[in-house]
Amino acid sequence: MDAEVPRVATGIPGFDKLIEGGFPKNFVILLAGTPGTGKSIFSLEYIYNGAASLNENGVYITLEQKVENLKKQALQFGWDFDELEKKEKVVIEKMDEFDVGITIKKIKKSIEKINAKRLVVDSLSGILAQVSMHRELFSQVRGMYPATGTGLQMTHDKESMRKVIWDIFMRLSDLNCTTLIPSEIPVGTEQLSSDGVSEFACDGVILLKKLAMGREGIRTVSVEKMRSTRIDEAKHDLQFTEKGIIVGE
Numbered sequence: 001m002d003a004e005v006p007r008v009a010t011g012i013p014g015f016d017k018l019i020e021g022g023f024p025k026n027f028v029i030l031l032a033g034t035p036g037t038g039k040s041i042f043s044l045e046y047i048y049n050g051a052a053s054l055n056e057n058g059v060y061i062t063l064e065q066k067v068e069n070l071k072k073q074a075l076q077f078g079w080d081f082d083e084l085e086k087k088e089k090v091v092i093e094k095m096d097e098f099d100v101g102i103t104i105k106k107i108k109k110s111i112e113k114i115n116a117k118r119l120v121v122d123s124l125s126g127i128l129a130q131v132s133m134h135r136e137l138f139s140q141v142r143g144m145y146p147a148t149g150t151g152l153q154m155t156h157d158k159e160s161m162r163k164v165i166w167d168i169f170m171r172l173s174d175l176n177c178t179t180l181i182p183s184e185i186p187v188g189t190e191q192l193s194s195d196g197v198s199e200f201a202c203d204g205v206i207l208l209k210k211l212a213m214g215r216e217g218i219r220t221v222s223v224e225k226m227r228s229t230r231i232d233e234a235k236h237d238l239q240f241t242e243k244g245i246i247v248g249e
C-alpha cells in the first residue's frame with residue numbers, strides 16, 4: 001500500500017525516516033514552531049536539497065525576511081542560492097502584496113517559470129496578515145463577508161477566518177507542489193497554530209521546539225500529523241551543524 005504514495009524526501013539527515021521516506025507528493029504541510037526554532041532554516045534546506053541534489057526545483061516565498069538575509073543565512077550552511085538561481089533551479093523572492101489572491105497568482109507564475117515541484121511560503125502569519133490588510137479579498141472569497149466590513153473586523157469573526165484559512169490551503173494545494181508553510185505559534189502554548197484552524201486544513205504538521213535544559217537549550221522536531229503516512233510520533237533531537245540540520249534518534 002505504501003508504494004502507491006509517491007514521496008518527496010526533504011534530504012534532511014535523520015528526518016525522512018520519520019515519515020516513511022518523505023512527504024506525500026503535493027501535500028501542504030505546516031511547519032509549526034515558536035520564534036527561532038529553525039522553521040526558515042528547515043525550509044531553506046528542503047528547497048536547497050531538492051534543487052541541488054534531488055532533481056526538484058523549488059520556489060521560496062518570503063513575506064517577512066529580506067531575500068538577502070535568507071541567502072546569507074543559507075550560505076552559513078554552504079547552500080548557495082545565488083548559484084541555484086542562475087541555473088534556474090530555484091526562485092527565492094519577497095512578496096509585499098496586500099491581497100492573497102495576487103500573491104498566489106505571482107507564486108504560480110514563479111512555479112511555472114522554473115517548473116518547480118517544491119514550494120515554501122514563509123510564513124502563514126505573513127499570508128494571513130494580507131487578509132486583514134486588504135478588504136477586497138473578502139468579496140473574492142465568495143461573498144462571505146458584508147461589503148461594508150473592514151478586514152480587521154473580519155478577522156475577529158471566527159467563522160469567516162476559518163473559511164479564509166481553508167480557502168488559502170485549498171489554493172495552495174492547487175499549485176501542484178509539495179509545500180511547506182512555516183507557522184508561528186506563541187511561546188508557552190501546546191497549540192499547533194495560533195489560529196486554531198490551519199492544523200486541520202493542512203495535510204501534515206511538523207512541530208519544532210526549543211526546550212530550556214540547564215544552560216543549553218535543546219531543540220526537538222516531531223511529526224504531529226501526516227495524512228497517508230505511518231509516522232514516528234516521538235520527539236527527536238534537532239541540531240544545527242555546519243552543513244545544516246541533523247535529526248537524531
Ligand SMILES: Nc1ncnc2c1ncn2[C@@H]1O[C@H](COP(=O)(O)OP(=O)(O)OP(=O)(O)O)[C@@H](O)[C@H]1O
Pocket residue numbers: 033034035036037038039040041042076077182184240241
Ligand atoms: N549558522 C548557525 N549555526 C547554528 N545555529 C544557527 C545558525 N544560524 C542560525 N542559527 C539558529 O537558528 C535560529 C533561527 O532559525 P530560523 O530563522 O530558521 O528560525 P525561525 O523559526 O524561522 O524563526 P522566526 O520565527 O523568527 O522566523 C537562530 O535563532 C539561531 O539560534
Ligand SMILES: [Mg+2]
Pocket residue numbers: 039040041122182
Ligand atoms: Mg523564520
